[in-house]
Amino acid sequence: MSEQSFRTLGEFIIDKQEDFKYSTGELSRLLSAIRLASKMVNREVNKAGISNILGQVGSTNIQGEDQQKLDVLANNIFINSLSQREVVCGIASEENDEFIEIKASENAHMSKYVVLMDPLDGSSNIDVNVSVGTIFSIYRRVTKPGSPVQLEDFLQKGQHQIAAGYIIYGSSTMIVYTTGNGVNGFTLDPSLGTFYLSHPDIKFPTKGNIYSINEGNYSKFPQGVKDYIKYCQEEKEDRPYTSRYIGSLVADFHRNLLKGGIYIYPSTANSPNGKLRLLYECNPMAFLAEQAGGKASDGFKRILDISPKELHQRVPFFCGSASMVTQAEECMKNAIDTKL
Ligand code: AHG
Ligand code: MN
Ligand code: MN
Numbered sequence: 001m002s003e004q005s006f007r008t009l010g011e012f013i014i015d016k017q018e019d020f021k022y023s024t025g026e027l028s029r030l031l032s033a034i035r036l037a038s039k040m041v042n043r044e045v046n047k048a049g050i051s052n053i054l055g056q057v058g059s060t061n062i063q064g065e066d067q068q069k070l071d072v073l074a075n076n077i078f079i080n081s082l083s084q085r086e087v088v089c090g091i092a093s094e095e096n097d098e099f100i101e102i103k104a105s106e107n108a109h110m111s112k113y114v115v116l117m118d119p120l121d122g123s124s125n126i127d128v129n130v131s132v133g134t135i136f137s138i139y140r141r142v143t144k145p146g147s148p149v150q151l152e153d154f155l156q157k158g159q160h161q162i163a164a165g166y167i168i169y170g171s172s173t174m175i176v177y178t179t180g181n182g183v184n185g186f187t188l189d190p191s192l193g194t195f196y197l198s199h200p201d202i203k204f205p206t207k208g209n210i211y212s213i214n215e216g217n218y219s220k221f222p223q224g225v226k227d228y229i230k231y232c233q234e235e236k237e238d239r240p241y242t243s244r245y246i247g248s249l250v251a252d253f254h255r256n257l258l259k260g261g262i263y264i265y266p267s268t269a270n271s272p273n274g275k276l277r278l279l280y281e282c283n284p285m286a287f288l289a290e291q292a293g294g295k296a297s298d299g300f301k302r303i304l305d306i307s308p309k310e311l312h313q314r315v316p317f318f319c320g321s322a323s324m325v326t327q328a329e330e331c332m333k334n335a336i337d338t339k340l
Helices: 009-019 027-045 070-086 125-128 217-222 225-234 248-261 278-293 322-339
Strands: 088-093 113-121 130-139 163-167 175-179 183-189 194-200 209-210 259-267 295-297 319-320
Touching: 009 027, 009 183, 009 194, 009 248, 027 113, 027 130, 027 163, 027 175, 027 295, 070 125, 088 183, 088 278, 113 175, 113 278, 125 130, 130 175, 130 248, 130 278, 163 248, 163 278, 175 194, 175 225, 194 278, 194 319, 217 225, 225 322, 248 259, 248 278, 259 295, 259 322, 278 295, 278 319, 295 322, 319 322
Parallel strands: 088 113, 209 259
Antiparallel strands: 113 130, 130 163, 163 175, 175 183, 183 194, 259 319, 295 319
């Protein structure tokens, strides 16, 4: 075992606290709450097949308790972990229509952070033992500390994120996150229940040979995306690229981050804004991508520059190795230019 793998996530969080000027340890406590919740979700994901939490809500277990679908369960675990430790003043989740205000208990200091999350990403894969994940994004509130949190605290441009990351519940469980100083990955040793630094300072290969897109929707794609797919499949230089699509953004992103590749969920004829959510999925992944030297775009402009208008806003998403995203943007632009 290399020396590096003896560094735990807990130690890393505390060491990195010094990177923040005037740090009060609040962000460290928040990241620790996420770490704990991720271990609890990991436990549930691993026993999903035997604990009757697959499929639909509405069933009752042997003790007569209501069963929860895994995405509802993951949502509750993260909300409880974050709210009971009083490390955030508000939470917005893909699973909740409205944001949740967290009131500090008497005498407790109200946190200055809000968290936005997709508690279980790729949930359609859970019933078939394919990797799923959790995505989180952290901002400093913009309204007055101590007052009730407001919608504008959540509707910030992605470039203002303080931290973002994901947990992948895969063949091993990992947490990969950034606080704006690069990206680091930690692998859970399930026998000890401890995350160890396994992937320090992860960098997106500038170029890869993987493209990830749901080609079943091909006929509904914009011309620029069709042209890019054709480019990927051409027999030229280092092409054709290989096609890999899991259907869990976290897992597709994670593979492309380590191996080099591009993930695309474009607009389609039926969904002009695509499928993925700007605040819970695209912004955190875009922050991670840029911190790892990659790129994230809506096909024309940088994801992190978009001003959100509503919590559950969707956006087309092109993300991955920098030169591949640039090439896809070229195709998008050329398709429009040739139409004019
Ligand atoms: P979620 O499970 O949080 O709803 O997200 C699913 C998302 C994303 O993870 C994945 O890449 C994409 O939906 C797959 O969509 P298609 O089945 O349309 O390809
Ligand atoms: Mn998702
Ligand atoms: Mn989800």
